[in-house]
Structure formats: structure tokens, C-alpha cells
Amino acid sequence: MTLNVGVIGVGMIGQDHIRRLTHVLSGARVAAVTDVDLDRARAVADDLPGAKLHQNGPALITDPDVDAVVVTSWGPTHEEYVLASIAAGKQVFCEKPLATTREACDRIVDAEVAAGRRMVMVGFMRRYDDQYRAMKAAVTSGDIGAPLIMHAAHRNPSVPGHYTSDMIINDSTVHDIDVARWMFDDEIAAVTVLKPRVSSKARPGFNDPLLVLLEMASGVLVDVEAMVNAGFGYDIRGEVVCEDGTVELSESEGTVVKRAGRFSGRVPATWRERFIRAFDLEFQAWIDAVRAGGTTGPSVWDGYAATVACETGLAALRSGVREPITLRARPDLYKQDVA
Numbered sequence: 492m493t494l495n496v497g498v499i500g501v502g503m504i505g506q507d508h509i510r511r512l513t514h515v516l517s518g519a520r521v522a523a524v525t526d527v528d529l530d531r532a533r534a535v536a537d538d539l540p541g542a543k544l545h546q547n548g549p550a551l552i553t554d555p556d557v558d559a560v561v562v563t564s565w566g567p568t569h570e571e572y573v574l575a576s577i578a579a580g581k582q583v584f585c586e587k588p589l590a591t592t593r594e595a596c597d598r599i600v601d602a603e604v605a606a607g608r609r610m611v612m613v614g615f616m617r618r619y620d621d622q623y624r625a626m627k628a629a630v631t632s633g634d635i636g637a638p639l640i641m642h643a644a645h646r647n648p649s650v651p652g653h654y655t656s657d658m659i660i661n662d663s664t665v666h667d668i669d670v671a672r673w674m675f676d677d678e679i680a681a682v683t684v685l686k687p688r689v690s691s692k693a694r695p696g697f698n699d700p701l702l703v704l705l706e707m708a709s710g711v712l713v714d715v716e717a718m719v720n721a722g723f724g725y726d727i728r729g730e731v732v733c734e735d736g737t738v739e740l741s742e743s744e745g746t747v748v749k750r751a752g753r754f755s756g757r758v759p760a761t762w763r764e765r766f767i768r769a770f771d772l773e774f775q776a777w778i779d780a781v782r783a784g785g786t787t788g789p790s791v792w793d794g795y796a797a798t799v800a801c802e803t804g805l806a807a808l809r810s811g812v813r814e815p816i817t818l819r820a821r822p823d824l825y826k827q828d829v830a
């Protein structure tokens with residue numbers, strides 16, 4: 492049976508997910524769309540044979556012809572739509588962030604726990620990237636010994652006009668925060684944020700770049716260089732240093748050309764290019780799991796822990812000192828991770 496998906500928020504990533512649901516993946520179709528910008532939603536619906544246009548999110552969620560919901564609207568709207576989907580008994584894929592505050596995430600945790608089953612997958616797609624998966628396999632195999640340190644860099648070539656200085660942490664570094672928790676199957680215990688010399692390309696009021704230091708509960712340290720005006724491309728780096736060796740993300744996605752005593756390769760232009768396969772794998776995993784009656788991948792707990800770490804990171808940026816993280820007790824529903 493084909494899964495009929497309703498999409499709330501048809502901006503940049505909403506349209507990209509509609510493209511993959513319609514033309515790339517199997518087992519699902521886009522049955523309905525909506526957006527606060529109804530003209531945009533109408534234009535998208537017109538290109539999708541048989542898709543309905545809904546006036547708002549609640550109408551889409553309660554439509555009996557919609558089996559499952561994709562939330563790709565702005566972050567502050569996610570809570571409302573995820574809670575409504577849970578209340579309607581429908582599986583939901585929510586782009587990051589799960590919600591923008593600890594309290595909002597708490598309410599989603601409470602709702603899902605009350606429902607008694609996992610109903611939400613959060614879009615931390617790096618967990619589906621081949622390179623990150625190979626890195627995690629190397630770390631967990633034990634072949635290179637116990638992990639000690641992870642070095643990471645998250646460099647955007649540039650960011651759009653609506654991007655604020657806080658987003659360096661809660662829109663960009665949030666991915667590295669999720670990778671750290673997933674890589675080491677561990678929670679983050681404390682965050683410190685250092686401010687290097689400000690790039691001359693930074694917008695006024697931006698501390699760009701930042702150095703974000705995550706202390707895992709085990710004692711592993713993760714340093715993340717976050718920069719949003721790198722100019723030269725979208726450059727994602729990672730290396731885990733273990734007791735008996737190291738593992739790093741490969742330098743080039745494609746071929747490395749050696750010529751005349753030099754070598755060169757491609758730096759991806761955008762996150763869409765760098766993670767296109769991860770997005771496909773993530774979404775296919777969600778479709779398959781929902782068709783089988785459940786869900787998979789990053790959970791509401793992962794979304795909650797990431798948002799709390801971002802809030803703490805912003806507090807550390809402002810205070811200039813190490814800020815400890817306090818999480819609520821982890822409900823039994825999230826004690827067994829599925830991916």
C-alpha cells in the first residue's frame with residue numbers, strides 16, 4: 492500500500508523532500524500540502540497530480556486521506572504540528588529542530604510517552620551519511636581502541652539573510668551536537684563556547700567563527716569549529732582520535748585528480764549536495780518503517796537532548812564559561828534506540 496504523505500511547509504527543504512518523495516523514493520506519494528504562504532503551497536500542489544491543497548496544518552493533519560505527516564515549516568511552528576499529529580494518531584517526520592525550546596520538547600516527550608509508542612522521527616540526516624556511518628562503525632568496532640577526542644568542522648560558504656547569529660549554534664552546530672551523541676552513544680555533560688578572532692566576512696553582530704567544546708558524559712571531548720562565511724564551499728570535517736588509531740571523514744566526495752605534481756577534488760557547494768544521499772536514505776527508512784507500522788531513526792529524545800544542548804551552548808556563548816547540561820530522566824520509551 493502506498494503511504495499518503497501530507498507536507499506542512501513547502502519552502503526550500505519542503506520542496507526538496509517533495510521531489511524525493513515523488514521522483515526518487517518508493518512506497519509513498521505526496522497526497523496533500525499546505526503552507527502559511529498559500530500561494531506557494533498552491534503552486535507546489537499544482538505540480539503534484541492528485542495532491543490536495545489544505546488551508547492550514549490542522550486541516551491537513553486531520554484529513555483521513557493523509558496517512559502520515561512531514562513537517563518542514565519554520566522551527567518555532569514544529570511543536571504545534573508534531574503534537575497535533577500525535578493527537579491524530581499519525582506518524583510524523585519532523586525536520587530539525589524538533590522544537591526550539593526545552594519546554595516545547597518536554598511537551599512533545601510527554602505526548603509521545605502518553606501515546607505509548609514512538610510516532611516521531613527527527614531529521615538528523617547525518618546519521619544516514621555513508622562516511623559518518625563508516626566512522627561510527629570504526630569507533631564502535633573497538634579496533635582502534637577507546638575514543639578520546641573528536642575534532643569537527645562545520646563550514647557553510649554563506650548563509651541567507653534571515654540567518655541570525657544564534658543560528659550558528661541552534662541551526663548549524665545542532666547537527667554536530669547530534670552526531671556527537673550518536674557517535675559515542677552518550678549524552679553531552681557540558682558545553683563551552685570560545686570566540687576566536689572574528690572573520691572580516693562576518694555580518695555585524697556575528698561571532699563567526701565559533702569553537703564549541705562538547706564534554707561527553709564519558710569524558711570524550713568534541714571540538715566543533717562552526718563557521719558560516721567560509722566562502723570556498725560547504726566543508727564538513729570530522730576526525731575521531733582513539734587510543735590505538737584515528738578515523739576521519741574522507742576529504743573528497745568524488746574523485747581526487749592528480750596532475751602535474753598536484754592533487755585536487757571537489758568541495759560540495761551546499762549541504763544539499765553534500766548530504767543528498769543521506770537525505771534519500773533517511774527518508775526511505777522513514778517510509779519503510781511507517782508502512783511497517785512504526786518509525787525509526789532519531790527520536791523525540793534525540794530532538795529534546797539536541798535542543799537542550801543548543802540552549803546550553805547559547806548560554807555558554809553569552810556567559811563565556813563552561814555550562815553544565817541537565818536533562819530530565821529518560822523515559823523507558825527511549826531506552827532502546829532503533830538507529
Ligand code: NAD
Nearest residue numbers: 500501502503504505526527528563564565566568586587
Ligand atoms: P524555508 O523558509 O525555505 O521554508 C519554510 C516554509 O515554512 C516557508 O514556505 C514558510 O512559509 C512555511 N511556514 C512558516 N510558518 C508556517 C506555519 N505556521 N505553517 C505552515 N507553514 C509555515 O525554510 P527551510 O530552509 O525549508 O527550513 C525549514 C525547516 O527545515 C527548518 O526547521 C530548518 O531548520 C530545517 N532544515 C533542515 C536541514 C537539514 O540539513 N536537515 C536543512 C535546511 C533546513
Ligand code: ISE
Nearest residue numbers: 645647650662663664666762
Ligand atoms: C541548515 O539549516 C542545515 O540544516 C544544514 O544541514 C546545515 O549544514 C546548515 O549549517 C544549516 O544552516
